[in-house]
Amino acid sequence: MVTITVSCRYCGNPDQVRRKGLATNGHQRYKCEACKRSFQLAYTHRAHEPGIKEEVIEMALNGSGIRDTARVLKINMNTVMSTLKKKPRQSSL
Numbered sequence: 001m002v003t004i005t006v007s008c009r010y011c012g013n014p015d016q017v018r019r020k021g022l023a024t025n026g027h028q029r030y031k032c033e034a035c036k037r038s039f040q041l042a043y044t045h046r047a048h049e050p051g052i053k054e055e056v057i058e059m060a061l062n063g064s065g066i067r068d069t070a071r072v073l074k075i076n077m078n079t080v081m082s083t084l085k086k087k088p089r090q091s092s093l
């Protein structure tokens with residue numbers, strides 16, 4: 001049996017992460033008991049992986065077009081558009 005230590009994606013806590021069932025596509029979901037947030041280690045779509053949203057915004061700020069961003073990050077153009085149209089979270093301002 002192989003034990004995999006999973007650290008929380010949001011707070012980095014490795015001690016309070018519990019398995020929390022399967023997503024509909026079969027990927028294992030985890031829940032952090034410290035910050036009460038849930039996450040997965042693997043996603044079906046690359047656009048859901050952590051850090052992709054920030055890369056889309058950074059590329060837009062550096063003058064990359066939508067098609068350019070979609071090709072480089074290997075995500076759909078519509079995903080790039082919807083990410084750019086979303087309002088920033090109040091906590092990040």
Ligand SMILES: [Zn+2]
Pocket residue numbers: 008009010011012013032033034035036037
């Ligand atoms: Zn956490």
